[in-house]
Amino acid sequence: MSYRRNLEPTWAERTDDVDTKVEILQQALRDGNHELAMGVASSIKDGIANERDLFADPGAADVSASDWVPVAQLPESWARWCEGWELFQCLNLRESTGQNRVSEPVDLLVGLPFDKVMSPGRELRVARIGSHGPQEVTSQVYGETRRGSDWFAHLVFEADVDASAESKYLIFCANPAAELPDYPSRIRVRGEGVGLEIETPDYVATLSKQMGQLESLVPKWHLGGMKLASHGNGHGEPPNIDWAHDYMSVGPFQKMRVTNWAECPHYEIVRGPLCTKVRRFGFPHGPAHPLFTPTRLFMDLSYTFYSGVPYFLKEGTMEAARDFCTLVARDDEWYFGGRPFDASLWMDEEGQVHEGKPPAEKADHVWGVGFFHRESRDSMFAVYLDHRLEGPSAEESGHTGPDGTTPSRLYQNTGLTVDHAKTGEGPHAAVWCRPMLRDNAWVQTGDRILQRNAYLLAPYLEEGGTSGLQQLRERLL
Known part of the structure; x- marks a missing residue:
């Protein structure tokens, strides 16, 4: 029947772009229809917010999505410790000012492969390498977004590095069974x-x-x-x-x-x-x-x-x-x-x-x-x-x-x-x-x-x- 015809077959035809809305806004103002103009102005704001969510540039990643490697490359005991996670990267944090760093906040923009990670907030983990191997540390994830074949997310953790020394941290991803962490907090x-x-x-x-x-x-x-x-x-x-x-x-x-x-x-x-x-x-x-x-x-x-x-x-x-x-x-x-x-x-x-x-x-x-x-x-x-x-x-x-x-x-x-x-x-x-x-x-x-x-x-x-x-x-x- 005719009413079942799809007259809006694409996404672009099911919405209105900013240029179209601006024309409606200008005509409403010329007509003195301020209520319509205010409604259109709100719709412009909503459309721009959606475009920002879909297309805004997240910036250059500090940790590249292409640099993850299989956890099988870790020492056997470390690989058993992180069982369930598929990929990791190693971060070497160097102290260059001659001061002991305790609970120093680190905030990194991390890239992750979309085909391996379902939820960065659930799957990202951080561990510090100590004398007895890796030990999980509290971390926080925010600002998750997808662009093309990669996820981008901010990863925050606290680093301990002795003066003029180096500490190694491992970050893990790619575990579809991972639960959303619930770490204790001092804030x-x-x-x-x-x-x-x-x-x-x-x-x-x-x-x-x-x-x-x-x-x-x-x-x-x-x-x-x-x-x-x-x-x-x-x-x-x-x-x-x-x-x-x-x-x-x-x-x-x-x-x-x-x-x-x-x-x-x-x-x-x-x-x-x-x-x-x-x-x-x-x-x-x-x-x-x-x-x-x-x-x-x-x-x-x-x-x-x-x-x-x-x-x-x-x-x-x-x-x-x-x-x-x-x-x-x-x-x-x-x-x-x-x-x-x-x-x-x-x-x-x-x-x-x-x-x-x-x-x-x-x-x-x-x-x-x-x-x-x-x-x-x-x-x-x-x-x-x-x-x-x-x-x-x-x-x-x-x-x-x-x-x-x-x-x-x-x-x-x-x-x-x-x-x-x-x-x-x-x-x-x-x-x-x-x-x-x-x-x-x-x-x-x-x-x-x-x-x-x-x-x-x-x-x-x-x-x-x-x-x-x-x-x-x-x-x-």
Whole structure:
């Protein structure tokens, strides 16, 4: 019968591509049918999310899918130990800084053959080779995806390597009978969405339920009940201790901040026995949103909290979607209310840590910053591991922007004060702030600013405090 005719024989005919939806969206706006336009906009978002799942590039694998070998090539006793698994690879981890590494997190993008592996999350295992052979260690798998004939997945485990020595680890796959592992964990995560509370052996980190920004930190080693928080101070948005990222439009007219998000436009959460990752991305909002909704500087930000080390990471990418001018833009700003610190620290480009503020000749060469208290020795320190500008502004020698603007230049200047005060009031907070763009910088389409920071909440010892921070930088670079 005619109604049984297949008028949509292919996948492409059973859906609508973005170009078709944009035409419908534009016509709906011309017709004043805003409800239809909003529905189509949501459908565009759903279609793009599906394309990302199907086609996004996972990146270059650290462990190639073509390098797996049969476990039969292992010593006989080792092969019996891993019975059920078909393939393995050997990882040689070398320590090059002269420091003992204990529970050092390793995060690798692993390729696996699709015809041999049914589920990377169930089948991947890690073992450390010791004096008595292999011994299984806790591992975590996230971000599984298939591309062509290969699986890709992130594999996290904790490595122990003696100073200037080498440790061998085996990773296994290809066991269709493997169960999903249920390892014990030293990290506890409470909450849903971005509003998480992450508890490690060293601290408790609380993220804003509204937009996922770091709201407070409580060190578990502190006997006096210390809590790093803004203690109510904010700029009209929920108070946090991490105030970045933002930029100021020309005028100055409005400040566009991720902390102005009423809710995260997009987010992804990774939870497991070894790490918790909170990724958020979208365009920042101004105080008058949605009256003004500029799509100029896209922000992609992630926190990573590990179970076995006292530091956590923040990584960010900001990408210009169109040419624009910014009075100032900031990618690292922290506010600690209640004056928990009374002295400053900074790190130069060579990794040397100094007390006090940087001298004028070093002001634009700051690669770490922090505070400490002279009596209690409480401290919070940020190590800037990566900070760079890529794209047209980094490649051009001449200025191409309109009159009144300046070329985009990435500054390594971080202002810091332990006596932050409002006009007419006494000091009430310790603040550091890195304005990486300033002076009406002309930002060009395709410009990208990348950062990777490590934050350490730990006692700053009178003897060895500076060397400890320098060694942390060496470990993480």
